[in-house]
Every structure is written in structure tokens, then in C-alpha cells.
Amino acid sequence: MSFQFLDPEVGFTSQVITDPHRFVGRADLIKESIDALNSSLGLIAIYGKRGVGKSSLTRQIQALANGNYELVRKAGLSHLLPQKLRKYYTVYYTCDSIISGAQDLVSRLCNDTDEEDGLLRLVPDQGKQLAEFSRSAESSLGLDIKVAKWGAKGQEASKYANAVPGDVIQTFRNFTSAVVEYNNRIFSKRDSVLILLDEFDVIKDKQGLGSLIKSLSSDKVKFGICGIGQDLSSLIADHASVGRLIEQGSIFVKPMPESETREIFKVAEHLYKGKVKFEESVVKKIALLSEGYPYFAQLLGKACVSNANARGTNLVDNEILNLVIENIKSGRAFPNLETAYQRAIGQSEERALLLTLLAEQADECAEYDASLGRVFLSRSRSSAQELGVDYMDQLLPRLIDDRYGPVLVKVPETRGSYEFTDPVFRAYVKLRHIGRI
Numbered sequence: 076m077s078f079q080f081l082d083p084e085v086g087f088t089s090q091v092i093t094d095p096h097r098f099v100g101r102a103d104l105i106k107e108s109i110d111a112l113n114s115s116l117g118l119i120a121i122y123g124k125r126g127v128g129k130s131s132l133t134r135q136i137q138a139l140a141n142g143n144y145e146l147v148r149k150a151g152l153s154h155l156l157p158q159k160l161r162k163y164y165t166v167y168y169t170c171d172s173i174i175s176g177a178q179d180l181v182s183r184l185c186n187d188t189d190e191e192d193g194l195l196r197l198v199p200d201q202g203k204q205l206a207e208f209s210r211s212a213e214s215s216l217g218l219d220i221k222v223a224k225w226g227a228k229g230q231e232a233s234k235y236a237n238a239v240p241g242d243v244i245q246t247f248r249n250f251t252s253a254v255v256e257y258n259n260r261i262f263s264k265r266d267s268v269l270i271l272l273d274e275f276d277v278i279k280d281k282q283g284l285g286s287l288i289k290s291l292s293s294d295k296v297k298f299g300i301c302g303i304g305q306d307l308s309s310l311i312a313d314h315a316s317v318g319r320l321i322e323q324g325s326i327f328v329k330p331m332p333e334s335e336t337r338e339i340f341k342v343a344e345h346l347y348k349g350k351v352k353f354e355e356s357v358v359k360k361i362a363l364l365s366e367g368y369p370y371f372a373q374l375l376g377k378a379c380v381s382n383a384n385a386r387g388t389n390l391v392d393n394e395i396l397n398l399v400i401e402n403i404k405s406g407r408a409f410p411n412l413e414t415a416y417q418r419a420i421g422q423s424e425e426r427a428l429l430l431t432l433l434a435e436q437a438d439e440c441a442e443y444d445a446s447l448g449r450v451f452l453s454r455s456r457s458s459a460q461e462l463g464v465d466y467m468d469q470l471l472p473r474l475i476d477d478r479y480g481p482v483l484v485k486v487p488e489t490r491g492s493y494e495f496t497d498p499v500f501r502a503y504v505k506l507r508h509i510g511r512i
């Protein structure tokens with residue numbers, strides 16, 4: 076077979092995965108999602124560490140809610156589908172840290188004109204017509220209704236018949252109550268509206284969000300929230316007020332098992348239509364190095380393909396992987412991670428050493444334990460001293476300073492204990508210095 080130059084982006088991606096064909100594993104979470112979608116009441120909460128695959132799962136939930144069961148078929152889970160699965164009109168909104176609190180969030184939702192994911196596209200208005208269209212290509216499989224025509228530009232909410240000036244909560248209620256009935260007259264029947272809120276954790280003032288969601292949820296409106304957190308309380312401060320709403324829909328996204336990470340390479344080979352081959356031992360090693368974070372596996376896969384291109388081969392063997400690892404060690408492989416690394420260490424070899432020692436600490440607890448991923452200053456003290464780092468405590472502040480990351484955060488309950496804010500960065504640090512110590 077003759078060599079063919081391949082685009083690394085075809086097989087691998089660092090984007091959130093919307094296309095079910097690219098989405099690997101997570102069978103247990105898919106099952107939980109189906110159950111959660113099928114209960115008429117209740118809030119769905121998707122949480123887990125940074126970069127573990129939460130948004131991608133949430134996009135798959137959106138697809139399922141829309142009645143696209145490709146993912147379920149692909150995973151061989153069709154038998155789990157109930158006779159009739161509830162169908163939803165879906166809204167997907169990514170929160171940001173400028174949203175101050177509950178009112179602000181609802182106001183954003185009421186003004187979101189996004190053509191694929193926004194609430195306003197579903198709200199009836201004289202000047203606006205909706206049209207169903209089926210999507211085939213990647214990126215849009217999860218979504219299926221789009222505004223075909225806007226009367227005017229459709230920017231200001233007050234234009235809508237049901238908007239109540241100065242009262243966003245009531246406006247939201249009016250909007251959502253109109254959605255199902257109105258759209259069902261035009262499209263096939265759906266049961267409810269699903270409002271998915273990604274990056275929910277960044278909202279500043281979390282007080283009252285739980286009770287707001289509870290009061291807005293109904294047979295016709297369901298919420299799904301997604302964000303970084305080890306448990307529900309880190310996502311919703313007043314989680315007690317959502318109480319039983321959450322019983323069914325609590326979805327904790329764990330790091331991927333190695334077998335699933337390996338699947339990413341099967342999918343890539345498929346996307347390249349068999350034009351590239353990853354040797355078994357390479358895939359195993361990458362799965363190990365990525366520590367359950369699919370983002371890192373995707374990055375390494377991409378880097379392997381571009382190095383193979385440079386070598387004029389379509390076979391990714393250990394030699395190619397070693398090239399990639401060499402590039403990581405010298406900081407040339409992944410510019411974003413390298414920038415974060417340099418900013419954190421601030422030209423101090425000693426700080427780099429401390430960071431590496433911390434990253435290399437072994438985990439003692441089980442996978443489901445909340446303390447997973449914690450590191451302890453005391454455990455690295457003697458190795459640091461052996462390596463000539465005497466003033467460990469003076470090196471630390473920069474690592475926990477907002478201005479330089481932070482790459483570590485203090486765990487409040489336990490003295491001298493920290494957590495890497497980004498597990499992918501931790502995996503990178505480990506590789507970055509291999510061989511130097």
C-alpha cells in the first residue's frame with residue numbers, strides 16, 4: 076500500500092463530540108441517560124473532572140432526546156430502549172462566568188437566538204417560521220430544528236408576543252409553555268422541552284439556582300445541567316432543594332477505562348477508511364498515558380498521524396510514538412499545554428521538579444473515591460530534598476496562584492493536600508519531564 080498524506084483532524088478531535096459515530100464507550104452512562112430522559116419529572120446532572128468527556132456526553136443526551144438513537148444502536152444497547160422513549164425539543168446553552176446568578180441565567184436563555192440550540196428558535200412568533208430539516212453530516216446530528224426564516228433580525232425578546240417586560244422568569248415560563256404545543260402542530264409529536272446547561276459550574280452566585288430549576292421544571296420542561304465537580308453539591312449549592320428531582324438523573328462521568336480509550340483508535344482507523352494502522356502496542360501505551368482522559372488520547376493520536384505523515388508512512392508504530400514523546404519532552408508537541416506549563420513553572424527548574432514530583436504521586440484510593448487525584452506536599456518532601464530542592468514551600472505559591480493557572484488548588488478539608496485543576500495537564504507534566512529526573 077502506498078503512502079498517503081492524512082489530515083490529523085479527520086481521525087481525531089479535541090472538540091466536544093456531537094457525532095455519535097465518533098463517541099466511544101460509556102455504555103453505563105448511556106443507559107443512565109436513557110433512564111433519566113424517560114422519566115417525565117426530574118433534573119439531569121452530569122458532572123466529573125475537567126476534560127473527562129462531560130460535554131460530549133451531554134451532546135449525546137441531546138441527540139437521544141431528539142430521537143436520534145444512532146448512539147444506542149452503535150453501542151449495541153438497542154434492547155435498553157423502552158417501547159416509547161420520551162422525545163424533547165432541546166435547547167443547549169453554554170454558561171459563562173459573566174452570568175451572575177439565577178435571574179441572569181434565565182434572561183440569557185430567553186434571549187438566546189442561536190439557530191441550532193437557542194430557546195428562541197422554538198418560540199412562536201408571527202414573523203418567524205420554523206422548518207424541520209434533517210442533518211446528516213457530523214457536528215449536527217444531535218439537533219434537528221432550525222430557524223428557517225426570521226421576520227426581523229429577531230434579537231430583542233420584547234418583540235415576542237409572550238414576553239413580559241421586566242419579568243424574565245415569567246417570560247421563560249411563557250416561552251417554554253408555548254414551545255411544545257406550537258411545534259407539535261407543525262412537527263411530529265414531542266413530549267417536552269429539554270434545557271441543557273453546560274459549564275453550569277462557572278455561574279458565580281449559585282444560591283437559588285436549585286430552587287429556581289425546581290420551580291421551573293414540569294411535565295413540559297426538563298433541565299439538564301453539566302459541569303465540573305466531584306459531586307452534586309459542587310454543581311448546585313442548594314442541592315437539597317432539588318431533592319428528589321435528582322434521584323434518577325445523577326450522572327457521574329469517570330475517567331475512561333483503558334479498553335474504551337483504545338476504541339478511539341479503532342474509530343480513527345475507521346474514519347481514515349483503513350488508510351492508517353495503529354500498532355496494538357502503540358494504542359495500549361497511549362491508553363495508559365492518557366489516564367482515562369480521552370482528550371489526551373485524541374491529542375496523542377493527532378500527533379502520531381502528523382509525525383507519520385512527516386515520516387512518509389501510514390503505519391503508526393512505536394518509533395512514531397517515540398517521536399511524539401520526544402517532542403513532548405522538549406515542549407514542542409502541544410503548544411497549549413506547554414504554555415500552561417511554562418507559565419506555571421516560571422523559569423524555575425526547581426519548581427518544574429516539584430511540579431513533576433507532585434504529578435507523579437501515585438493514587439491510593441479507588442476510582443470512585445472523591446479523593447482520587449489528590450496530591451500531598453509532605454509525600455514529595457524527601458524526594459525533593461534528595462534532588463536538591465530545599466525550599467519547597469517557597470516554590471508552591473505560584474502553582475496555586477490564579478494568575479499563573481492555577482495548576483493546583485488546595486483541598487480545604489485536608490492539610491497540605493492539593494489537586495491538579497486539570498488532570499490532562501497532570502498527565503502532560505508527567506510526560507514532559509520523563510528522563511530528566
Ligand SMILES: Nc1ncnc2c1ncn2[C@@H]1O[C@H](COP(=O)(O)OP(=O)(O)OP(=O)(O)O)[C@@H](O)[C@H]1O
Binds near residue numbers: 089097100125128371
Ligand atoms: N466518548 C468519547 N469518545 C471519544 N472521545 C471523547 C469522548 N468523550 C470526550 N472525548 C474527547 O475528549 C475531549 C474532552 O471532551 P469534552 O469536551 O466532552 O470534556 P469535558 O468534560 O466537557 O471538558 P471540560 O471540563 O473542559 O468542559 C475532547 O477532545 C473529546 O473529543
Ligand SMILES: [Mg+2]
Binds near residue numbers: 129130273274
Ligand atoms: Mg465541557
